[in-house]
Amino acid sequence: MNLQFVVDGLLAGAMIGLGAIGVTLTYSILRFANFAHGEFIAWGAYAALTLTALIGFLVGHDVAPLGPFSFGWPLIVAGVIAMVLTGVLALALDVVLFSRLRARGNAIIMVMASFGASLALRSLLEFIFTSQPVYFSRELQIAIPLGAGMKATPDQLLTFGLAMVLVVVMFLVMSRTTIGRSMRAVSENPALASVVGVDVEGVIRATWLIGGALACAAGIMVGITVQVRPYMGFDLLLPLFAAAILGGIGSMPGAVAGGLIVGLAEAASVPLVGAGYRGAVAFVVLIAVLIVKPTGLFGRRE
Amino acid sequence: MLRVENLYAGYEPGVPIVRGATIEVAPGEVVAILGPNGAGKSTLIRSVAGLVPKFSGRIVLEGADITALPAHQVIRHGLAFVPQTENVFAGMTVADNFALAAAIVPPRERHARIGEMYAFFPRLAERRGAFAGRLSGGERQMLAIARALMVRPKLLVLDEASAGLSPKMVETVFRQLQAIRQTGVTILLVEQNVRAALGLSDRAYVLAEGENRHAGTAAELWNDPAIADLYLGGAAKREALA
Numbered sequence: 001m002n003l004q005f006v007v008d009g010l011l012a013g014a015m016i017g018l019g020a021i022g023v024t025l026t027y028s029i030l031r032f033a034n035f036a037h038g039e040f041i042a043w044g045a046y047a048a049l050t051l052t053a054l055i056g057f058l059v060g061h062d063v064a065p066l067g068p069f070s071f072g073w074p075l076i077v078a079g080v081i082a083m084v085l086t087g088v089l090a091l092a093l094d095v096v097l098f099s100r101l102r103a104r105g106n107a108i109i110m111v112m113a114s115f116g117a118s119l120a121l122r123s124l125l126e127f128i129f130t131s132q133p134v135y136f137s138r139e140l141q142i143a144i145p146l147g148a149g150m151k152a153t154p155d156q157l158l159t160f161g162l163a164m165v166l167v168v169v170m171f172l173v174m175s176r177t178t179i180g181r182s183m184r185a186v187s188e189n190p191a192l193a194s195v196v197g198v199d200v201e202g203v204i205r206a207t208w209l210i211g212g213a214l215a216c217a218a219g220i221m222v223g224i225t226v227q228v229r230p231y232m233g234f235d236l237l238l239p240l241f242a243a244a245i246l247g248g249i250g251s252m253p254g255a256v257a258g259g260l261i262v263g264l265a266e267a268a269s270v271p272l273v274g275a276g277y278r279g280a281v282a283f284v285v286l287i288a289v290l291i292v293k294p295t296g297l298f299g300r301r302e
Numbered sequence: 303m304l305r306v307e308n309l310y311a312g313y314e315p316g317v318p319i320v321r322g323a324t325i326e327v328a329p330g331e332v333v334a335i336l337g338p339n340g341a342g343k344s345t346l347i348r349s350v351a352g353l354v355p356k357f358s359g360r361i362v363l364e365g366a367d368i369t370a371l372p373a374h375q376v377i378r379h380g381l382a383f384v385p386q387t388e389n390v391f392a393g394m395t396v397a398d399n400f401a402l403a404a405a406i407v408p409p410r411e412r413h414a415r416i417g418e419m420y421a422f423f424p425r426l427a428e429r430r431g432a433f434a435g436r437l438s439g440g441e442r443q444m445l446a447i448a449r450a451l452m453v454r455p456k457l458l459v460l461d462e463a464s465a466g467l468s469p470k471m472v473e474t475v476f477r478q479l480q481a482i483r484q485t486g487v488t489i490l491l492v493e494q495n496v497r498a499a500l501g502l503s504d505r506a507y508v509l510a511e512g513e514n515r516h517a518g519t520a521a522e523l524w525n526d527p528a529i530a531d532l533y534l535g536g537a538a539k540r541e542a543l544a
Binding site: 182189 | 388403
């Protein structure tokens, strides 16, 4: 049996996991399922794409790719700026829309509003960039043999490594820093958090910024290894939620583990049961885990 | 130290639970707020702590008007509040509970302050790596009080410190509060356990239906038949309080 699906699954899973961190943070801290999160992935990818083109224009000549990778330094600079901009976009969406609805304390209204925001953001993206897929680079990549019949391109290996680095950084932020502890505290008990001195509104702002930035990183990675399309975030939305729920809402390691499991399950479904069932297999795994452990893999009972 | 003037507060606009309550706490004092269930005691101190909306009235802490401040600003003015239930972060370790609260302590003092609390509550030092959700009821109460004390508050406000604890544990908690009192910390507490509260307090206020009904020294209120009427409403009062 060809084990290539393991590589494909881990790569897809790492990106899903990265996006799912934002979903799980938003869900646990703001207490609603943000269906516009997928759009941050697409907007982040397009922001990086636009900025890369802008940097290329300002430099005035083609920038050579870095080493074995398909892209040059402009994408790295653009990626960092795009992460900031996507975080700001997420924060702006909160200021304009969610913060006003949050005051009314109705989670269903927030969820429906996020559906609306998702549609608006996606349509705007399609209007500006059309629905044609675009690419960060058209450089050819030669896949490197990894053993046991598995192969991966340098871009794929780099994005997987970067995703894992971001996950470790986020884990350290959440466990070792004041903002991380504050986010965990607000997620558990916002009133008590404010009593011990945590600025809950500040934590909410940080959550949007971090969630948006990570979604952007996931979007750039999908853009580098696959393509950039207005629907790229929407297509990832269900796997993102599956990963967050599978890992246990509120658990960051859970979101990453959930992402990897969903990615692997989807990839494994192609050789095992056929590509047509790809989307369904992840949800079979999700349902099976939730029947055995309703709080998800790392979730805690309320 | 603390002056609450004619305060109206409640959770829903136009529906005050606290109706014109007025209390005063002097530096170094221990003051109890007593009253029957639904008297508005907890709402009063939760509004003082910045958790409940105020409709009118004034709250002044050491000369500073804190009426409009949110809870995370109130603690920075020196008022530390210990809620009645869910007063620790169950998903965090004891050490992380302290580390979270230490964020408002000057960085150079954080380590020493946490050490002080472990010295004052040795049981917490033994359980520093345990998740707070795994602690016993008494240990959780200790952690909640220690976390509040760590910021060296001018005023420690406790909501039903004895709630849900066994009689033995209530005794332990009040013994610790007595020890805290010896260090000069000013305390304002709401309690259903009248005996324990008056045993610790210098003075007390009695609230009913959100209004001040009685006030006096602990000894005066202990011997006031009206207090037992409000609590027990009948003949059992003397036996219960005796």
